[in-house]
Amino acid sequence: MAIFSEEDRKTLKDIFSENLKNIVEIELFLDYNGNKETSEIAKEIADEIMKLTDKIKFDIKDVSDPNVLEELKNRNLVFDKYGNRKGPLFVFKKYPGIIYLGLPAGEEFPIFLEDIIHTSKEEFHISGDVAKKIAKINQPIDIFVFVTPTCPYCPYMTHSSHQFAMINKNIRSIMIEATEFPELSDKFKVYGVPHIEVLSQDGSVLGGFEGMVDTSIFASKLEKILENINKQK
Amino acid sequence: MIPKFIISKLPEEEQKILNEREWDVVIVGGGPAGYTAAIYCSRYKLKTLVITTEIGGLLNQINLIDDYPGLPEINGIELGKKFKEHAEKFGVKTLLRTVVRIQKENEKFKIITSNGEEIYSKSVIIATGSKRKKLDVPGENLPGISYCAECDGYLFKDKVVGVVGGGDSAFHDALVLAQHAKEVYIIHRKDEFKAQPMYIEEIKKNPKVKFILNKVVVEIKGNGKVEEVVLKDVNSGEISTLKLDGLFIAIGLAPVSEIVKDLNVNLDKNGNIIVDQCSKTNIPGLAAAGDVTNQICGFKQIITSAAQGAVAALSIFTYLKTGKW
Numbered sequence: 001m002a003i004f005s006e007e008d009r010k011t012l013k014d015i016f017s018e019n020l021k022n023i024v025e026i027e028l029f030l031d032y033n034g035n036k037e038t039s040e041i042a043k044e045i046a047d048e049i050m051k052l053t054d055k056i057k058f059d060i061k062d063v064s065d066p067n068v069l070e071e072l073k074n075r076n077l078v079f080d081k082y083g084n085r086k087g088p089l090f091v092f093k094k095y096p097g098i099i100y101l102g103l104p105a106g107e108e109f110p111i112f113l114e115d116i117i118h119t120s121k122e123e124f125h126i127s128g129d130v131a132k133k134i135a136k137i138n139q140p141i142d143i144f145v146f147v148t149p150t151c152p153y154c155p156y157m158t159h160s161s162h163q164f165a166m167i168n169k170n171i172r173s174i175m176i177e178a179t180e181f182p183e184l185s186d187k188f189k190v191y192g193v194p195h196i197e198v199l200s201q202d203g204s205v206l207g208g209f210e211g212m213v214d215t216s217i218f219a220s221k222l223e224k225i226l227e228n229i230n231k232q233k
Numbered sequence: 234m235i236p237k238f239i240i241s242k243l244p245e246e247e248q249k250i251l252n253e254r255e256w257d258v259v260i261v262g263g264g265p266a267g268y269t270a271a272i273y274c275s276r277y278k279l280k281t282l283v284i285t286t287e288i289g290g291l292l293n294q295i296n297l298i299d300d301y302p303g304l305p306e307i308n309g310i311e312l313g314k315k316f317k318e319h320a321e322k323f324g325v326k327t328l329l330r331t332v333v334r335i336q337k338e339n340e341k342f343k344i345i346t347s348n349g350e351e352i353y354s355k356s357v358i359i360a361t362g363s364k365r366k367k368l369d370v371p372g373e374n375l376p377g378i379s380y381c382a383e384c385d386g387y388l389f390k391d392k393v394v395g396v397v398g399g400g401d402s403a404f405h406d407a408l409v410l411a412q413h414a415k416e417v418y419i420i421h422r423k424d425e426f427k428a429q430p431m432y433i434e435e436i437k438k439n440p441k442v443k444f445i446l447n448k449v450v451v452e453i454k455g456n457g458k459v460e461e462v463v464l465k466d467v468n469s470g471e472i473s474t475l476k477l478d479g480l481f482i483a484i485g486l487a488p489v490s491e492i493v494k495d496l497n498v499n500l501d502k503n504g505n506i507i508v509d510q511c512s513k514t515n516i517p518g519l520a521a522a523g524d525v526t527n528q529i530c531g532f533k534q535i536i537t538s539a540a541q542g543a544v545a546a547l548s549i550f551t552y553l554k555t556g557k558w
Contacts, residue, residue: 036370107310127244127251129348151384152293152310156329179387191377191479192385214286214331214346 003044009052012113016053019117024056025093026116029072031063034085038103038180042088045103055117063087076201079144079174083183095119097165102177106149111158111175117164126163128213133219134164134171137226141171141206144186146178146195153212159192160215164222172201198225250257252327255353256282258549259344259489261332261492262360264290266523266538266545268325270358273546275323279553282352283320284344286331289313290362291486291524292535294383296409301535312535324380324432328352332361336495342518356518356549359493359506360542363486363524370398377429377459377479382406386413389479395420395462398483404432411441418475420445422467445475453480476526486533488525501527512545517558520545 004012028046030039046058061068063086074080078086079101090100092115104112118125126134143161147154161173178185178193188197188208196218197208206227253493258274260267263285274281287293292399295309304312317327330346335357337343344352365380379385382396386409394414396407412416419436424446426433436442445464452463452474459480464473488505490498499507499515505527512520512528522545523538552558 044486110347123243125243127247127348132245148384148387150296150387151381152289153287153381153384154286179390185388189376191458192379192381193388194384212287214329214347217331 002048003041004048009048010157012049013052015113015117015149016055020053020055020078020120022055022120022122024120025059026056027059027061027089027091027093028088029061029063029068029077031085031087031089033064034080034083035087035102035180037174038177039088041105042090042103053148055120058088059093079142079176080181080184081203082187083179083181092119095166097172098162099165099172099174099202100177101174102180103149104175105177106178107152107155108147108149108175111155111162113206114159118163124163124166126160126167130216131167131220134167137168137170137222139170139226140201141226142199142201143171143173143222144188144195144197144199144208145173146174146188146190146197147175148178148193148195151193152183154194156212156214157196157218160218161196163215164219196221243413244535247328250282250326251350251352253280253352255341255355256280256346257354257553258282258356258358258546259284259342259352259354260360261285261335261344262290262362262523262525263288263290263317263327264313264360264362264523264538265535266362266525266542267358267360268313268320268359269539270327270520270522270546271320271542272323273543274318274358274549275320275325277546277550279550281320281325282332283317283325283327284332284346284352285327286329288317288327288329291364294365294381294497295405296383300383303452322419332492333421334492334495335359337516340518355553356520357546358512358542358549359490359514359519359521359525360523360538360545361489361492361525362538363488365402365482366485366487368450368453368482368484370450371413372454372459373482375453375455375459376457377455377477378453378482379479380483382409382481385479385481387412389414391415392478393476394418394451394479394481395445395475395477396483397421397424398485400483400485401428401432402485403483404428404436406483407442408432408439409437410481411439411544414441414479417442418445418477420448420450420462420464420475422449423447448473449496450480486524493519508541510544513539513548513558518549518552520548525534 092098164175257279292309325441506521
C-alpha cells in the first residue's frame with residue numbers, strides 16, 4: 001500500500017509549492033537490521049516526497065555499509081547505545097542539530113514538514129526573549145525528546161526543541177520515537193511522553209522532565225538544568 | 234491522512250499580537266468552550282484573542298468522539314484543530330502561551346504569560362478546562378503512572394496495565410489500552426459504573442479487559458517504576474496486591490482555576506468557578522465557560538462546554554455594549 005493517499009500527495013504538493021524557498025537536504029540513515037519495517041517506511045516517505053518536489057533532497061545511506069557506520073560513529077550520531085538500533089535517522093544538513101531518530105509519524109509528521117519549511121525559508125519561530133535565552137547556551141548539549149505517534153502534546157516539544165537547535169549550533173535536538181527504540185526508552189525510564197532528557201554530547205545525563213510545557217517554560221527549564229550542572233562543577 | 238499543522242507563527246506575527254494595546258476580549262483556554270466563545274465573540278465583531286498552552290485542551294486525550302452532533306466519528310485532536318480553524322476564519326488570533334495569572338487594573342484586565350508578557354483586555358473569558366484528578370496515594374509519582382492513555386498506551390505494548398475509575402474516561406482509556414496491552418484491569422471502588430452504557434457494553438465484549446470491583450488503590454509500589462498496586466476491599470477491608478506494568482488514573486476531573494486567584498472570583502469547594510446561567514462570574518467583565526465552571530449539572534461534555542462558551546460570548550458582548558453585568 002502506498003504511504004500517502006492520492007489526497008495526501010496533493011496536499012503535500014501544494015504545501016511544498018507554496019512554502020519552499022531554498023533546497024532542503026536531509027540525510028537519511030537506514031538500519032534494516034535494527035528497525036527493518038520503519039527503515040523501509042522511512043525510505044518510502046523519502047522517495048515519495050522527492051517525487052513531489054525538487055526542493056527536498058534525501059541523501060539515503062544504509063548503516064550496514066561499514067563506511068556509513070564509521071561516519072555515524074565519527075559524527076557522534078549513534079544515539080541508541082543500548083539496543084544498538086541506529087535508524088531510521090534523519091539529520092538536516094544545513095541545521096544538523098535537527099534530528100529525528102525513528103519515523104516522524106502520526107502527530108509528529110506536521111512538525112517534520114514545519115522543520116523542512118522553516119529551514120527552507122531560514123525562518124526562526126521563537127520570539128525574542130526565549131531566543132536570547134537559548135542563544136546564550138555555550139556548551140554542546142543533546143536534547144532527547146521521546147514521543148509516540150498518537151501523543152498530542154509531543155509535537156509542541158519537538159517543535160520547540162528543534163527551534164532551539166536552529167537558533168544555537170551547540171544544541172542537537174533529537175526526536176526519538178519511543179516505541180521504535182525500546183531499549184533506549186527503557187534505559188531512560190520512558191513510561192510517559194513527552195519525555196525530555198538533556199545530555200552533554202559525551203552522553204552524560206544532565207537532567208530531564210516529563211510532560212508538555214510551552215516554549216518559554218521549556219527554555220527556562222533548560223537554563224535551570226544547565227545552571228545546576230555548572231554550579232556543581 | 235496527514236495531520237494538520239498546529240503551530241508556528243512567525244515572531245513578527247506574534248509580536249503584532251503582543252503589540253496590541255488592548256483587546257475587547259481575551260479568552261484563556263483553547264478547548265471547546267474557549268474556541269466556541271471565540272467564534273461567537275468574533276461574530277459580535279469583538280477584537281478577540283485566545284491564549285492557550287495547547288490547541289484542543291482535553292479533546293486531545295480522546296481517541297474517538299462519537300457523541301457530538303453532526304460528527305458521528307471524529308478524533309479529538311482533529312476536532313480541536315477544526316474549532317481553531319473555524320474561529321480563525323472569523324479573525325480570531327491565537328497566542329500559544331501559558332497564562333500564569335490575571336489581575337484587574339482600573340477597569341481593565343491584565344493577563345500575564347509564562348514569558349512575562351502583559352496583555353490588556355476589556356474583558357476575559359476563562360475556559361481553562363480541567364485536568365485529571367490525582368489518586369493522592371503513596372507511589373503516585375513513580376514512572377508508569379499516567380493520565381493520558383492516548384499518549385502513553387503505545388509504551389505498554391504486551392504489558393499488563395490497570396485503569397482506576399468507573400466513568401467514561403476510565404472506559405475510554407481501557408479501550409485505548411486494550412489495543413496495545415496484553416491485559417487491562419479496570420479497578421473501581423463500586424460494583425456499578427457511571428460510564429455510558431454504550432462504553433460498558435463495548436468493554437464487556439473485549440476479552441483483554443477484566444474488572445476488579447469494590448476495591449480502591451491505597452498504594453503503588455515499585456523499584457524505580459510501577460510494579461504492583463496495593464488494593465483494599467471497600468466492604469471487608471481486606472488487602473490484596475496486583476502486579477502491573479502501568480497504571481492509568483481516570484477518577485474524574487479537577488478544574489484548572491488557579492490563574493484567577495488574584496481576582497476574588499467565587500469558587501465552589503471543588504475549585505470550580507461559580508457562574509450563573511449566563512456564564513457570568515461575580516466579577517464584572519469576567520465570564521467563564523466549560524469544565525472550569527460549576528455548570529451544567531456537573532455534566533462535563535464537549536457539547537455543554539461549547540454551549541457555555543457561546544453564552545459567555547453573549548454576556549461579554551452585552552457587557553461591552555451596555556456596561557451592565
